[in-house]
Amino acid sequence: MNKQGTVKRIQKKYVFRLICGIIIMLLMTATFAFVWVRYASVHNTTGHLEGTGNIAMALFIYLGLSVIVTRWMGGFKIGVNRKLNVVASQILSALVVDFLEVFISLAILGQFRYFWPIFWRYLLLFAVQSVLLAAFTIPAINLYRKVIKPFHMIEVYGKKADLENSLYEKLNSLPYKFQVEKKVLCPEDISVLTDEFAKYDAVVLNDLEDEQQNSLIKLCFAINKRVYYVPKISDIIISSADTMNLFDTPLDLNRNNGISIFRLAVKRLLDILISLIALIILSPGFLIVALCIKLEDKGPVFYRQDRVTLNGKVFKIIKFRSMIVDAEKDGRSHPAGQKDDRITKIGRVIRAIRFDELPQLINVLKGDMSIVGPRPERVEHVELYAKQIPEFHFREKVRGGLTGYAQVFGKYNTSALDKLKMDVIYITNYSLTMDLQILFETVKILFMKVTRIHLL
Template sequence: MNNRKFALSMIMKFSIFALQFGFFAMVLFQYYGPRLFRRADSIGYAVTLILYAIVYVALGNLFRAFKITDYSIAETIFSQFLSFGMADLLLYGEFCMIRHNYVNLIPGILTVLCQLLAAACWALVGKRFTIAFGKPEKTLVISGADNVNEFLQKFDKIGHIFTIEKVVSADILKGDWKKEVAPYQAVIFYEVSSKKRSEVIWYCMQSRKSLYITPQLSEITMEGFGARHLIDTPMMKYEYRSERFWYNLVKRVVDILLSLTALILLSPLLLLTALAIKLEDRGPVFYKQKRCTKNGEVFEILKFRSMIVDAEKGGKSIPCRSGDPRITRVGRVIRKLRIDEFPQIINVLKGDMSIVGPRPERIEHVEEYTKEIPEFSYRLRVKGGLTGYAQIYGKYNTSPYDKLRLDLQYIEKQSILLDLKLILLTIKIMFVPESTEGFTEEKSAQMTEKTKSINEIEE
């Protein structure tokens, strides 16, 4: 990030923090504080304000609510709402505990409305301001794969961050590559092997260029190693995070508690959805499908049926496309809101799945992808999950290879804190329509082409 962008980013972060913190401080001093603390009790006010600031900033960073240039205005406003809304709710709970009774919620609701208005104005004005004064980085893409055009299309929505000025083959690295790289502020390596790009990376780091790579599977696996200082020669040991006894025990207990709680709280919504599906076409409410989980074990996953009966004739897999006519009217709604996935809470309670983990794939998909990418079977070292890296940072139509890279990042970093982070992020992603985007007809017909070319690069 250049100095101008960094300065603009800090200004925007400070401005929204000042607004949201100011509104909370106002309602605290004007209403809640006098009813909870003695006038001389400045410690109560100070602790409350510090706690609010910590929670709001932590949630804001988690939901990326301060990344005003990276996401759409609507998503930025929603991220802000989740951040200050959860912080407000937590502090309201604190007020009730201090009072040993419920306190008036209306001032808090009015504060949330003021904060929401402030977030909307900040996002609308701030995005235009940062785009106008923060020039996109002149970017060079060095490609080691043939399907680079598909990769470049993903930058169309973030043209205010990158200006892709030139795309060159990784073959340039065999010649005088410094002249090619020098004029650009940012360099992106797309599917270039680590051996080919290592020298260029050091040059880019010394030149303070923005540097991006698409990692190879072996590089993601390296994240599972930890330093071991046994002798004076540095060594790293693979941690096998997915096999830790206490982590798996705690995770299973959390899965049971959360799934039971979710079933109780969501029961009215589940019953209403089941009724709507039944009334639309009199077909079955649930859709069952065989999936693979840990160690290749097969189980039947439960979903609310969102397509017409017999949408996959003969059981043959047909990828869902954008505007797929097989999706029912109720199905469009429940797919957009992810409600069709809710019955899988029962799978979690039974132990077939976990709350967090790689998405369990169909048997035929596992066999197909493993033929193209042998490392795909590595996902089966952990139990399949309702949500995970690929669900949060990918989309429905993300390629199998990219999903694998996302899932491996989770497998190598597993922890209770990471699981909690992904659960909170799932609340946000459920309301982001882009993440449920289907395959185009062309993409549907060519799903495995990318994995073939990537596999050649890895070799």
Template sequence: MKNKKVVTETFKLGTYLIDSILVILSIYIAFIIKFQFEPPIYNLEPFIDIIPFIIVSYLIFMYVFGLSDILKKSIGETIYSITLTVISLFITTAFITFFARGFAFPRSVLIISPFIQLALLSIWRSIVWKLRRIQHGVKNSLIIGEKNIDYVAKKIILKQNELYNIKYICGSNSKNIDEYLDNVEVVFICNDVDYNIKSSIVDKCLDNRKSIYIIPDIYEIAILNSKLNRADDIPMFKVQKLGLNFEQLFFKRILDIITSIIGIVLTSPIMIIVAIIIKLTDKGNIFYKQERVTIGEKRFQVLKFRTMVMNAEKLTGPILAGEDDPRITKIGKVMRATRIDELPQFFNILKGDMSVVGPRPERPFFVEKFKAEISDFKYRTLVKAGLTGVAQVMGKYTTTPEDKVRYDIIYIKNYSILLDLKLILQTIKIMFMKESSEGVTLEEPLMDIIKKRNPKIVVDKD
């Protein structure tokens, strides 16, 4: 197991090294094309001087856009991440050349090189993707849980069947758990498994060197990144309280002000065009105000571009938007898919009602509803509501409220300025990904999916 981990880490480092070589090689090839195989040293020198900055920039963008772990991504998602990385690197390189004898660095090289980078990195990373899939193989797996087991099983069967072959789905009180554990390599444990049973299963998995994936509850999230402490010679974890301290709140507010001003300036042409289109298409209100809940359960009016017909909820009352919702206008569908409808919230951020990053603000009706149904929902309002967040970057429109709450609490627990910056950049990545902006949908019953996908799965939930 240890040797396998060493091989995996070595493989990753080798991948990053070749990535860096290809990025630099692409720029050199652009010089070759520009100067017909004889680039002058005068033009090459500024390029050579900034090579370290280009490599560091690439590695940062590669990490932010998810190229550090491509095992669970599709090949399409991988190439999409490469495209965003190359575009970001192009902008950064253009900026760097202004400070490194920019006039000696030909603009044509700057323009040609991203296309070569995209081609070379896409071919190389496609090979890496295939090798990683072969290396990982398809692992025989077991899912253990209670009420949430159907949802988890559906997700893995439908989305990760190329990585995990589900052999058994069983309740936590099944008498056959030990037998199932002996016949699998990977174990998924749902959050609703009793603590004592969960502890016993984890112990057996560790003893037999099996991989374990645990869907966390508030206890597991609370002990994340806990500091080792002691009472005399007794080791213990100090669980930090949820929420941000004064220093964190201060610097987060500074980031919010800077980001919102930049956001308003950069997106103002888009907002003006959208406003005109909305007014011309149905002559209704351009903006839509709605009461939402933020830190300390304070209420504020969130500002959005209107994406639905006027008075959409007059007859239906408060309901979540669904896929192909007839209330959504044609331009509204485009705005929702690209999240353009959220741009006016930069003004909410500048005002101080919201933050750039944080749990999405819910309506009071749904806050009360979810608080009654989800015990941990109350922790979301320990920080300001945000324009984007971990739940938006990692999840989808179809992600359950319970899972969104887990993402939000994990964000609060792990908050840092660097995490905010990373999430802001990652939000760019998901803006044009359709799967992340789908409406709430109903899924097939688990047994129907099993019959279609893998009838050999043993279901033991009694």
């Protein structure tokens, strides 16, 4: 594969995204400018709202906020994420920016009595922006996929390659991004792969021995070849290390102290506040769902089950019952499929939008769980997975969560090992910012689920 052609393709990709990003920001800022200028011209009682400098300042604040929030939520990732994911990111970004702008505008106006007029105007602004963003982004992504060709790749796998990870199939399921054209078993002499690698844009390393993987990564670095590889758990832990420059030898440090006491205190405080507010807001919905469950088969409203959380502690998780009474009367786990006869009518509805999980806010309030964290597993599943994967207990270093890294970036059928890796990524790179990002990703996923249901 021509190296210069690959470089030009990458440059074209970045230029395309840059142009799209500029247009997205123009759409958001121009619509805001229309609303703000019209409102300011009518309510300019103090004379400080109009004028080129004042209007420019208001637009600059909105533009800066839009860039930061949209970038953080992945709204610029055209050609990287799936279409619906990118559009959902942009719409959620617009919602956050417009909500924050309500209070910024009130600060500029200097009078809180304008809250509702501003609020309703910005709500309408958000609706218009959502339509415009979707109308631009979907065709833009379609054009990107026609203009920017996918990477042609070669996969190198080891003798003990875990074929269950289906990496070849997963990559080729995104044909607009990847085309794995060849798979080869890693040879003992990796130097023979140099000429082979030259034929492709990128290399994929799948479950190689440490020595083989290290050698191939260095080879790809030497020949300036893009390389993808599946990290081992130790790789994930190492990636969070700090580099210390104490003397003339590089030294990495993994503290392995867990989350700091301060961060834990802030996290717990936020858990209490969010769960309490959410329970109050959702209480009418809880009553309606509880009534529907009771009326359908007169069985119990809630379903309780033993789960494992921080330090291996077992607690009773609470859910709305979405299946018939005694669905697991033999005491064994029977995962429910989409057409499972055990799922009740109301159960299908609340499962589709994950409403059955929301009573776990009570678990969060009690301290059994956190809003964000590794999903707490059943006791028997923990015992089973720990036999297969000794590191499975690593996920018990933090409280189980209502949502988590593995839930927003994984799938229902993601393997236990891959979920564990994602949980370790969360634990070793924990920050309050990451918690917030996972919460927004959760909202985005729920939005996409509701959208799919509506389209069906």
